[in-house]
Amino acid sequence: MRTQVGIIGAGPAGLLLSHLLHLNGIESVVIEERSEDYVRQRVRAGVLENTTTDLLREVGLGERMDREGLVHGGVSFRFDGADHRIAFEELIGRNVTVYGQQEVVKDLIDARNRDGGRLLFEVSGTAVHDIDTDRPRITFTDSAGQPQELVCDVVAGCDGFHGVSRKSVPHEAYDHTYPFAWLGVLAKAAPTREEIAYTHHERGFALYSMRSPEITRLYLQVAPDEDIANWPDDRIWAELHTRMAVAGESPVLEGPVLDKGITAMRSFVATPMRHGRLFLAGDAAHIVPPTGAKGMNLAVADVRLLSMALTELLRRNDSRLIESYSDTALRRVWRAEAFSWTMTSMLHVMPGADAFQRQVQLAQLRYTVSSTAAMTSIAENYVGLPW
Structure with missing residues (x-):
């Protein structure tokens, strides 16, 4: 040919x-x-x-x-038990599409x-x-x-x-390998929120995303050598509820798990x-x-x-x-x-981190969601820099 x-x-x-x-x-x-x-x-x-x-x-x-x-006009960073939205459209006038x-x-x-x-x-x-x-x-x-x-x-x-x-x-x-992995599930469950949420929790990172009005995509930080067999559906849902809980918000909606796997970082x-x-x-x-x-x-x-x-x-x-x-x-x-x-380094719990390092990480998160300049930088990079 x-x-x-x-x-x-x-x-x-x-x-x-x-x-x-x-x-x-x-x-x-x-x-x-x-x-x-x-x-x-x-x-x-x-x-x-x-x-x-x-x-x-x-x-x-x-x-x-x-x-x-x-179409998503922003994302949320969740930590300290609260939801902090970074509004792309207000900051830079652009958005992303799931x-x-x-x-x-x-x-x-x-x-x-x-x-x-x-x-x-x-x-x-x-x-x-x-x-x-x-x-x-x-x-x-x-x-x-x-x-x-x-x-x-x-x-x-x-x-x-x-x-x-x-x-x-x-x-x-x-080449850099991170000291954790993501356990991801695709679930037949309607999203309970309209935008992606990144959660920093003392038990580990969690991500709430979606693929359609009927399908959600969810992730949990786990050990890099974790065995998927150790994570039955009930344990996954319980951990998602724990890590993503915010006062006054509906819990994660559960549904049949369509796909499950662990991804190295x-x-x-x-x-x-x-x-x-x-x-x-x-x-x-x-x-x-x-x-x-x-x-x-x-x-x-x-x-x-x-x-x-x-x-x-x-x-x-x-x-x-x-x-x-x-x-x-x-x-x-x-x-x-x-x-x-x-x-990745800002939102995940770093294995072996001491109390000082954990407080520095939280300080960075708090600054990021309170500074217009920091949120604008996140928005510009997330939405996509010009060609």
């Missing part, structure tokens, strides 16, 4: 890159190890920055998002199918070759068990943290994000803890930049944007890493 851009990975990064390239007249082929049904259904992050929603509308992908997404990553993926797959996009699911044995040349290749076995070779002008590695792409790029790794950056004609984007290049709601939004920022650079390279033979791609993308990545680290 032959194409201009071979894209490894059919997550939001790979699919959006393919869509943006199509709009610019650039051909691509997307290959993915998982099945289409799996990709459509896997539950991931759900908070879209204002810049992300603007881009999705601009490229014709905003109709269902605007109809079904939940719209699950799997919904974005569904919209992208449908758009690529309508436009005749080439999406190859259930491939195996993916490998990249000749990335130091102007004709890199991707080899794989297709869903019918037949060996295939895809010759490209450029390869985009959008295959996540555990994919093959980053292993093909000589890089320096910046990690920060990771690979630099550079390219080698020869292989370019990394999204989780293939960087990981952020989910506290700052930056993961998918960083992937969108990467591929927006990469699509413009590839268009200049492949249509006009202008390599200036592609040469600066890694440095430009990494400036935004490190800003998101810093914000995510700040949110």
Whole structure:
């Protein structure tokens, strides 16, 4: 097979890159190890920055998002037994939208199918070759068990943290593992509040979020080696009630648990994000803890930049944007890493922290929700900095 851009990975990064390239007249082929049904259904992050929603509308992908997404004009920090709201719209005039990553993926797959996009699911044995040349290749076995070779002008590695792409790029790794994890549940229970709430409690962090008017997404801080078997549904609900209790507010509404799992908390950056004609984007290049709601939004920022650079390279033979791609993308990545680290360290109970450290943490939280300047900084970073 032959194409201009071979894209490894059919997550939001790979699919959006393919869509943006199509709009610019650039051909691509997307290959993915998982099945289409799996990709459509896997539950991931759900908070879209204002810049992300603007881009999705601009490229014709905003109709269902605007109809079904939940617009949030702020978030709450909960501590000292009280709720403290940070009002994005009042502070900076912008907002975020809760719209699950799997919904974005569904919209992208449908758009690529309508436009005749080439999406190859259930491939195996993916490998990249000749990335130091102007004709890199991707080899794989297709869903019918037949060996295939895809010759490209450029390869985009959008295959996540555990994919093959980053292993093909000589890089320096910046890696930090946090001393706790998140136990997350997806529950069929109507939200009892309209916005996301981050809770700092002496027993540990908790997060109250939602995916729709009928589905809530909830998280608890647990030990990094915690066994999910130790957390039956009754214990999860009891702990959520304890950590999120605020006087005069309705308790968390319980419902059937649809999904349950434990997620490690990690920060990771690979630099550079390219080698020869292989370019990394999204989780293939960087990981952020989910506290700052930056993961998918960083992937969108990467591929927006990469699509413009590839268009200049492949249509006009202008390599200036592609040469600066890694440095430009990494400036935004490190800003998101810093914000995510700040949110994570401020809101979680740090194992082994002494009484002095706990009081300093509370002092920082109290200052953050009482200072207009501090709340504006939170709002600007959470809603999304300009491109």
